[in-house]
Amino acid sequence: MLTASGGASAGCVSGVCQGTLGELYQGPSHSGGDGDRDIAIVSFPVDRHSWVYFTPGAAPGNAPPLGEKAATAARLFLEHSGLTLPPGRWSTHSDLRVGVGMASSTADIVATLRCLFRVFSLPYDTGAVLRVLSAIERADSVFLDEFALYLSGRHRVVRRLGTGIGFHTAFVMEPGTVDTAAVTPLLRRHYRRCATEYEKCLTDLLKGFASGDPAAVARAATFSGALSQEVLPKHSFDAVLAHREEFGADGLFVAHTGSLIGYLFSRRPAPALKGELSAFFRSLGHQCSFAQGGYA
Template sequence: MKVGYGDCNGTFGELVQGIYEKKPFLLTLPITELKTKAVFIPQFNENKIIGHELFTKAIVACQKLLTMFNLPSGGYLRMYSSIPRGKGMASSSADIVAGMRAVADSYSLLISEEMMSKIASEIEPTDGVMYENVVAYDYLGGTLIEKLGKLPPYHLIGLDLGGTVDTVLYNQQQIQYTSQQLQDLKNAYDLVKVGIKHQHLPSIISAATISARINEQFLPKPLFNEIDYLSSLCQGGIVTAHSGTILGILYEPKEVDGTSLQHFYQKLETFTVRNQLTPRFYSNTSSKLKNLTTPVV
């Protein structure tokens, strides 16, 4: 037994979310720049895990994990997170997974993604952040549907449109999709699979945009049409947090078919300044965003 360490990435909403084959699902969009880190310090003289009230869900998950292994549950859990809360970026799920990984590290436990998924789903509807790369995940049942693989190179500019959403409350409502929307969601799911298999980002962009537009019927975002238009300037598309407050522009890291990224960045700057928004840049490439004077942090 020792001081244990764990971490977990957040997400930028979901590539696609809805119903597929009568089962709720989401396709994850993991973001390595968004991270929760956890430190677990075991204590023999404590009979419970002590931590900040902000991370109550993670504390409960860690206690459940120790009970599962019939181990003493005393200790201190310290959490450090760069993931905004209440925005649809998997902050709670990342807290839960990072905490369990720290406890497992402390006790040298071998825990599976399935085990973490089961515990997390007992606490709240959860994202599939315990799995690497993009996965299809039943966020209500807490089960993996299938692993899809790594995303091709991308750039993503994220915009927080304000406010917060209680994911637990939001997911208690029954969303009624039309038959056409269900077919479109199936097509979007298949497009992501094809896009990952062939490392073809435009297929994934199309899928995310389909899902984002459907989601506007249930949780509309301010400025959606304007951001949708901006995405067309870089031949990109829209990514949304289906139960959150963020929208993103997903696009290729290079100019395609004569598209001027400089023109896009200029229009984006004008838009964000006018609407008092701060764009945030994410990418799975080593390239840096250039020619954009609006702060991207």
């Protein structure tokens, strides 16, 4: 068995992974083969993160330990790699809410693996990350630093979509959580009923990414959210959609199997507009948050 050497004894080592604000698309994939039997997503990365730290040689402290899934990821990584973790202390931090559609558990797993790559001075290996994720859960594509059309159950990247699109967002979290595994059969039935609409939505979204047109991407994301309303509705959706033009938003987004909903802006909202958005969402009973999503 190999043990850590070199940089592992130099002090605290970290791994960081972004989360998501739900998805710009969730539905069937029409990429060919049998992909249409799985759920395809285009995750909406957000500038909010999960951090995992390992300090070699440090005694255990009062910091939160690894969560169950992250600890499983660490064990699988070490087993697959034939490595032995040196004595030390894990600690974590996250500004991703659990159970609302921010990919918190996937981000925790990826941050843990990125930390381990650094502990052992290994290059980042997407294949190794996918092997670990596939043994633990359905996942978002936060292990990539770009947009992607991704089959979450099969852990397969259908198409990489680059880093040319970005948005400013105003969003809220509605109460409640969704059990993704429990609603999967319901979603698949819905996707079969609305196959033509989803195919058009995905085609428009991919064209928007290919042309670097954020307005086209936002329109397709709005269409995807509207289709989602037919099966897993958001209470605020109709009101948010009705006021989109008033606020000058390019579109809206949702966490299709979560509780997030918000606006997409290709330009940063002015302070006065942020005040208006905050008041609007407060009138719906929610606290508004602002964050930058995507990459551009």
